[in-house]
Amino acid sequence: MGRGFELPQLAPDVERVDAARNRELILCAARRLFQERGAGCVSMDEVAGAAGVGKGTLFRRFGSRASLAAAVLSEHERALQEGFIRGEPPLGPGAPARERLIAFGEAMLDMLEVHSELILSAETGPARFAHPAYAVHRLHVALLLGEADPACDAELLADTLLAALGAELFVYLRKVRGMSLARVKAGWGQLVGEVVVQREPTGVG
Numbered sequence: 001m002g003r004g005f006e007l008p009q010l011a012p013d014v015e016r017v018d019a020a021r022n023r024e025l026i027l028c029a030a031r032r033l034f035q036e037r038g039a040g041c042v043s044m045d046e047v048a049g050a051a052g053v054g055k056g057t058l059f060r061r062f063g064s065r066a067s068l069a070a071a072v073l074s075e076h077e078r079a080l081q082e083g084f085i086r087g088e089p090p091l092g093p094g095a096p097a098r099e100r101l102i103a104f105g106e107a108m109l110d111m112l113e114v115h116s117e118l119i120l121s122a123e124t125g126p127a128r129f130a131h132p133a134y135a136v137h138r139l140h141v142a143l144l145l146g147e148a149d150p151a152c153d154a155e156l157l158a159d160t161l162l163a164a165l166g167a168e169l170f171v172y173l174r175k176v177r178g179m180s181l182a183r184v185k186a187g188w189g190q191l192v193g194e195v196v197v198q199r200e201p202t203g204v205g
Helices: 017-037 044-051 055-062 065-086 097-122 132-148 154-163 167-176 181-195
Strands: none
Touching: 017 044, 017 055, 017 065, 044 055, 044 065, 055 065, 065 097, 065 132, 097 132, 097 167, 097 181, 132 154, 154 181, 167 181
16 A cells, blocks of 8 residues: 555454364355355355354354355455555555556456355345454555545545445446446446546645
């Protein structure tokens, strides 16, 4: 960011050995079942059975299918965050803010293309907005908006732009409307261009 500011990346959980073992068993089972049948067609009972753990253990650890889906997605989310915090431009630092916003959206859309059903399950109800990953995305986008146009309402516009990257809209555009990924990406770039007023630095004297 160039401001000495560290975004609050998702951090791996620190757990007891037995809890970590159960967590990995659950996540391995969930990944396999979600890949085979789709996240929307797998019950928590089935995940518990495939993992060889009790339903109580599963629900105590994850609470809901949305939370479980978010946990399965966490490795992809960490890779995305690593890219926009420390990666190469334009996704990472070193490019103009508007270019970085466009690259961020394109990276999100690439992840949706591969994991849209899983992300849709993780975004059920208010889960998307309550998840730490969303807070990181919102802060990242708000900082870039503020850098591109200090006069804008970066806090409001960050949530507004992120709404365009929601899984429900993506699935509708791709599966129902039949739009190509390239068209959706182009639309994202157009949206950012309309929202962001890139101000040129003014010289002194």
